[in-house]
Amino acid sequence: MKMKIRKLDAAAADFPRQLSQLLAFEASEDEAIERAVAAILADVKARGDDAVLEYTNNFDKLDATSMASLELPPGELEAALDGLEPKRRAALEAAAARVRAYHEKQRIECGSHSWQYTEADGTVLGQKVTPLDRVGIYVPGGKAAYPSSVLMNAIPARVAGVKEIIMVVPTPGGVRNQLVLAAAHIAGVDRVFTIGGAQAVGALAYGTATLPAVDKIVGPGNAYVAAAKRRVFGTVGIDMIAGPSEILVLCDGTTNPDWVAMDLFSQAEHDELAQSILLCPDAAYLAKVEAAMQRLIDEMPRQAVIRASLEGRGALIKVRDMDEACDIANQIAPEHLEISALNPQPWADKIRHAGAIFLGQFASESLGDYCAGPNHVLPTSRTARFSSPLGVYDFLKRSSLIQVSEDGAQMLGEIAAELAYGEGLQAHARSAEYRLRTS
Amino acid sequence: MKMKIRKLDAAAADFPRQLSQLLAFEASEDEAIERAVAAILADVKARGDDAVLEYTNNFDKLDATSMASLELPPGELEAALDGLEPKRRAALEAAAARVRAYHEKQRIECGSHSWQYTEADGTVLGQKVTPLDRVGIYVPGGKAAYPSSVLMNAIPARVAGVKEIIMVVPTPGGVRNQLVLAAAHIAGVDRVFTIGGAQAVGALAYGTATLPAVDKIVGPGNAYVAAAKRRVFGTVGIDMIAGPSEILVLCDGTTNPDWVAMDLFSQAEHDELAQSILLCPDAAYLAKVEAAMQRLIDEMPRQAVIRASLEGRGALIKVRDMDEACDIANQIAPEHLEISALNPQPWADKIRHAGAIFLGQFASESLGDYCAGPNHVLPTSRTARFSSPLGVYDFLKRSSLIQVSEDGAQMLGEIAAELAYGEGLQAHARSAEYRLRTS
Numbered sequence: 001m002k003m004k005i006r007k008l009d010a011a012a013a014d015f016p017r018q019l020s021q022l023l024a025f026e027a028s029e030d031e032a033i034e035r036a037v038a039a040i041l042a043d044v045k046a047r048g049d050d051a052v053l054e055y056t057n058n059f060d061k062l063d064a065t066s067m068a069s070l071e072l073p074p075g076e077l078e079a080a081l082d083g084l085e086p087k088r089r090a091a092l093e094a095a096a097a098r099v100r101a102y103h104e105k106q107r108i109e110c111g112s113h114s115w116q117y118t119e120a121d122g123t124v125l126g127q128k129v130t131p132l133d134r135v136g137i138y139v140p141g142g143k144a145a146y147p148s149s150v151l152m153n154a155i156p157a158r159v160a161g162v163k164e165i166i167m168v169v170p171t172p173g174g175v176r177n178q179l180v181l182a183a184a185h186i187a188g189v190d191r192v193f194t195i196g197g198a199q200a201v202g203a204l205a206y207g208t209a210t211l212p213a214v215d216k217i218v219g220p221g222n223a224y225v226a227a228a229k230r231r232v233f234g235t236v237g238i239d240m241i242a243g244p245s246e247i248l249v250l251c252d253g254t255t256n257p258d259w260v261a262m263d264l265f266s267q268a269e270h271d272e273l274a275q276s277i278l279l280c281p282d283a284a285y286l287a288k289v290e291a292a293m294q295r296l297i298d299e300m301p302r303q304a305v306i307r308a309s310l311e312g313r314g315a316l317i318k319v320r321d322m323d324e325a326c327d328i329a330n331q332i333a334p335e336h337l338e339i340s341a342l343n344p345q346p347w348a349d350k351i352r353h354a355g356a357i358f359l360g361q362f363a364s365e366s367l368g369d370y371c372a373g374p375n376h377v378l379p380t381s382r383t384a385r386f387s388s389p390l391g392v393y394d395f396l397k398r399s400s401l402i403q404v405s406e407d408g409a410q411m412l413g414e415i416a417a418e419l420a421y422g423e424g425l426q427a428h429a430r431s432a433e434y435r436l437r438t439s
Numbered sequence: 440m441k442m443k444i445r446k447l448d449a450a451a452a453d454f455p456r457q458l459s460q461l462l463a464f465e466a467s468e469d470e471a472i473e474r475a476v477a478a479i480l481a482d483v484k485a486r487g488d489d490a491v492l493e494y495t496n497n498f499d500k501l502d503a504t505s506m507a508s509l510e511l512p513p514g515e516l517e518a519a520l521d522g523l524e525p526k527r528r529a530a531l532e533a534a535a536a537r538v539r540a541y542h543e544k545q546r547i548e549c550g551s552h553s554w555q556y557t558e559a560d561g562t563v564l565g566q567k568v569t570p571l572d573r574v575g576i577y578v579p580g581g582k583a584a585y586p587s588s589v590l591m592n593a594i595p596a597r598v599a600g601v602k603e604i605i606m607v608v609p610t611p612g613g614v615r616n617q618l619v620l621a622a623a624h625i626a627g628v629d630r631v632f633t634i635g636g637a638q639a640v641g642a643l644a645y646g647t648a649t650l651p652a653v654d655k656i657v658g659p660g661n662a663y664v665a666a667a668k669r670r671v672f673g674t675v676g677i678d679m680i681a682g683p684s685e686i687l688v689l690c691d692g693t694t695n696p697d698w699v700a701m702d703l704f705s706q707a708e709h710d711e712l713a714q715s716i717l718l719c720p721d722a723a724y725l726a727k728v729e730a731a732m733q734r735l736i737d738e739m740p741r742q743a744v745i746r747a748s749l750e751g752r753g754a755l756i757k758v759r760d761m762d763e764a765c766d767i768a769n770q771i772a773p774e775h776l777e778i779s780a781l782n783p784q785p786w787a788d789k790i791r792h793a794g795a796i797f798l799g800q801f802a803s804e805s806l807g808d809y810c811a812g813p814n815h816v817l818p819t820s821r822t823a824r825f826s827s828p829l830g831v832y833d834f835l836k837r838s839s840l841i842q843v844s845e846d847g848a849q850m851l852g853e854i855a856a857e858l859a860y861g862e863g864l865q866a867h868a869r870s871a872e873y874r875l876r877t878s
Contacts, residue, residue, distance in 0.1 A: 087857060088857060088858075088861055091853070091854045091857035091858050091861075092858065094854050095854055095858060102564055105554070105556060105564075106566065109550055109552070109554040109566070110550035110566075111548055111549035111550030111551075111832070112550075113548070115544070115548040117544060123811070124798075125541055125544075125811065125812050125813060127545065127548070127549075127813070127828075127830075128787075128790075128796065130791050130792070132824070132825055133791065133792075133824065146862050147858070147861070147862070148858060148862065179861055179862075215824040215825045216825045234680070234820070234822065236825065237822075237824075237825035237826060241673070256873070258873060259870070259873045259874070262866055262869050262870040262873055263870050265866035265869075265870070266864070266866040266867045266869075266870045268866070269864055269865070269866045269867070270864075300865060300866055301863075301865050302863075302864070302865065302866065306866065344842070348567075348840070351567075351838070352569050352572065353569070353572075353838075354838045355838060355839065356838060356839035356840075356841060357567065357838050357839065357840050357841070358841045358842075358843075359563075359840065359841065359842035359843075360842055360843065361874075362843040362844060362845050362847065362848040362874050363841050363842055363843040363848075364843075364848075364870045364871060364873070364874060365870070366855050366859060366867040366868070366870045366871045367841070367843055367848065367851045367852065367855050367871055367874075368839070368841050369855070369859075369867060370851075370854060370855040370858045370859065370867075370871075371851055371854040371855050371858070372562070372564065372841045372843065372851060373564050373841075374564060374566070374839035374840075374841055375839065378839070379836075381673070383673065383676070384836070384838065385571070385572065385654045385676075385836075386571055386654045386655045386675065386676035386836055387676060387836055388836045388837035388838075389566075389837060389838075389839050391566075391837070393550070393832075397818075397823070397824075397825055397826055397827045398827035398828060398830070399790070399792075399793045399794060399795060399796050399823065399827075399828075400794065400795035400796065400807070400813035400814065400817070400828050401787070401795075401796050401798065401813075402795060402796070402797045402798065402802050402806070402807050402811045402812075402813055403783070403797075403798035403799055403802055404797075404798075404799065404801040404802040404803075404806055404811065405801060406801050408801065409801040409802075409803075409806065412806045412809075412810055412811060413806065414530070415530045415533050415534055415809060415810040416534075416805050416806050416808070416809040416810050418526060418527060418530035419527075419530050419531065419534060419586070419587060419809045419810070420805060420808075420809065422527055422530075422586070422618055423585050423586070423587065423618075424740075424741075425705070425708055425709075425741070426708070426739060426740050426741065427701055427704035427705040427707070427708040427739055427741065427745065427805075428705045428708070428805040428808060428809075429805070430701050430704075430705075431698070431701040431702050431704070431705045431803045431804070431805040432803060432805045432806055432809075434695070434697060434698045434701055434803070435698070435800075435801050435803060435806075
């Protein structure tokens with residue numbers, strides 16, 4: 001059956017309205033989920049291990065007798081890796097090595113070093129950069145358990161120098177995903193607990209007798225996990241709460257239309273709310289891509305999801321030229337941006353807002369999802385306007401350093417006292433004045 | 440009247456419990472505020488200028504006739520600066536110059552540059568760093584209107600290269616704080632609207648016909664502003680929601696006790712919930728600081744606030760030695776940490792968690808609050824475990840760059856396809872396989 005895919009023309013008078021309608025996505029807040037999560041978190045905070053154990057046995061249909069029994073022995077991770085089919089193991093290890101290499105470069109470039117400078121009067125100013133002590137990684141159970149996601153979350157933390165990484169992953173019915181455990185071993189995860197849901201987020205945030213509290217929680221999860229992360233934010237750090245995944249393809253009309261069609265599918269197959277949009281100045285090319293999509297859809301095992309996503313939220317958009325395509329891309333601020341063009345660099349230079357920019361026809365998003373090296377945890381829902389891919393910098397934090405010399409205290413004290421009196425803060429002023437030699 | 444200040448001994452058996460009780464602070468969520476803020480935000484989103492104008496006239500007792508009339512003409516900022524008493528103007532300009540100089544160094548050191556590297560097969564990987572387009576700065580009205588806060592929020596944004604900075608500041612009864620407007624001019628704020636509260640946060644987040652939507656909102660505010668910022672987070676970026684201000688002083692017993700007493704006062708005078716704690720291995724010195732506090736308190740204009748803060752949340756803690764003091768400091772992860780010691784560096788090296796570290800007896804927190812150079816917007820309530828001072832990096836964001844060569848696509852495609860099949864994502868696999876020469 002033919003898909004009905006939205007076709008827009010950027011020259012149309014009401015295109016701005018159409019575009020904003022296309023992009024509109026409001027994460028609905030479910031009161032029942034909010035209440036359930038609040039209750040679970042409060043219970044985990046109050047009763048620790050006992051509460052986590054009860055919820056886990058209940059929700060995941062287990063009959064564990066202690067929190068300690070929910071921790072995997074380290075040997076089990078190694079065994080999972082050893083048990084993989086050689087080709088898959090090699091692929092996982094190659095992907096991990098590339099992700100590690102990229103993030104090692106990022107560590108060097110991203111300002112992970114402490115720095116300071118000395119002023120003429122001997123005052124020293126600077127900033128000390130320190131890795132987080134302990135990080136928790138949430139990994140979903142069941143079908144959405146992606147080993148690539150384990151690599152992408154754990155490796156930057158390890159590269160940043162985080163001392164301890166604790167992974168939680170629910171195992172409904174006791175089923176353990178061997179690829180996920182193997183990925184945890186490769187990524188250097190220190191401890192793994194087979195717990196999930198809001199109870200796992202609570203255990204990580206507040207700590208229990210068995211599971212020590214972490215300083216930050218990262219990783220994707222369902223609506224309960226997202227609600228729990230929002231609620232514990234402040235007690236611990238969290239990564240962004242991800243919206244539906246998105247791809248925007250800017251094409252100059254020179255890429256094989258089948259390739260672009262499949263790139264749009266690859267985003268759409270994630271879930272029904274995922275968004276795939278193509279911008280191209282060439283109407284004939286847009287028609288070719290649509291024809292390819294109609295031809296290829298029936299071959300796709302996940303065609304029901306792809307159809308729902310493309311018909312609900314996809315679009316093929318005719319633009320005047322590639323310059324206009326870049327302007328629209330900056331408005332959309334997409335999670336993934338493919339610039340599928342013979343000479344992509346001039347267009348990439350015009351892009352201000354995107355999570356990841358893929359340049360050229362060979363850079364399909366799927367290569368970035370698994371193994372190009374950069375992180376696949378990216379800002380969604382236009383948040384690329386103000387936020388960044390998950391990276392080494394998310395596992396580092398800074399402290400200002402202020403060492404004032406006696407001479408420096410004279411000059412600074414005069415300024416500070418004057419401004420403190422101006423703000424009506426006399427203790428501030430006196431504290432500065434005490435350091436003056438004349439005082 | 441003597442203050443009753445809590446005295447603890449770290450050697451006591453139940454010290455860990457006492458410490459955690461001392462630090463406990465739960466920001467209460469007020470349902471009435473939440474409901475009011477949700478309604479105001481929805482109204483501003485729906486009705487734009489009209490809603491903002493109505494709320495502003497109502498809450499701030501104004502009779503403005505249009506949103507445009509709530510914008511200050513640029514000349515008014517300059518006039519405010521020109522109208523300042525020369526000594527105060529000089530102090531404000533000197534502070535701004537120092538804050539700018541520090542943040543310029545930070546820009547160079549913090550990883551604000553784009554970077555990329557080319558692999559042997561021609562694949563290029565990297566990261567592009569871009570300033571935010573437009574930032575909103577919230578400045579409280581009335582007594583808590585601090586010009587230093589305008590400098591600390593606007594200057595890092597300007598240094599980062601943000602194109603447009605829009606400040607909002609409520610003017611209840613039409614009263615404008617000339618120091619705040621002068622600071623806005625010095626800091627290079629582009630536009631100022633005399634609006635505040637949840638309606639100002641809504642206007643910045645959603646945009647109106649007159650006030651364009653920003654990408655991030657920073658700056659302190661009351662409970663309504665904090666609730667509104669939490670709610671618009673995701674639509675725009677926000678800085679941390681600050682808890683009560685804190686100082687922790689580690690003293691080796693060599694600093695003039697009056698100086699340390701006044702440093703503790705300077706934090707306490709901010710508000711009744713502010714927290715001032717002193718750690719020292721010397722019991723006799725602790726007694727001297729307490730005596731100084733009892734002697735000095737009556738001279739302080741804000742003594743009611745200082746008393747409430749110190750009696751409610753302050754503490755003088757005897758520790759075994761400076762090593763133990765550093766351990767406790769890492770547990771507390773204070774916003775401000777003074778290491779008031781003859782040789783502070785060895786202790787500073789042991790500190791992992793603090794917003795700002797002040798080294799030596801001349802580095803009083805008040806110097807950092809106004810003019811040392813580093814930012815005074817710092818992580819509170821133990822969040823220094825995972826977050827950083829406000830900085831240039833908060834106004835920059837990153838996009839990954841992935842340019843895959845034809846050769847690179849062969850190697851990466853094999854890995855990606857293998858892992859995609861392992862995750863059951865066939866369109867991902869096909870998209871990678873299309874780029875293989877054998878396909």
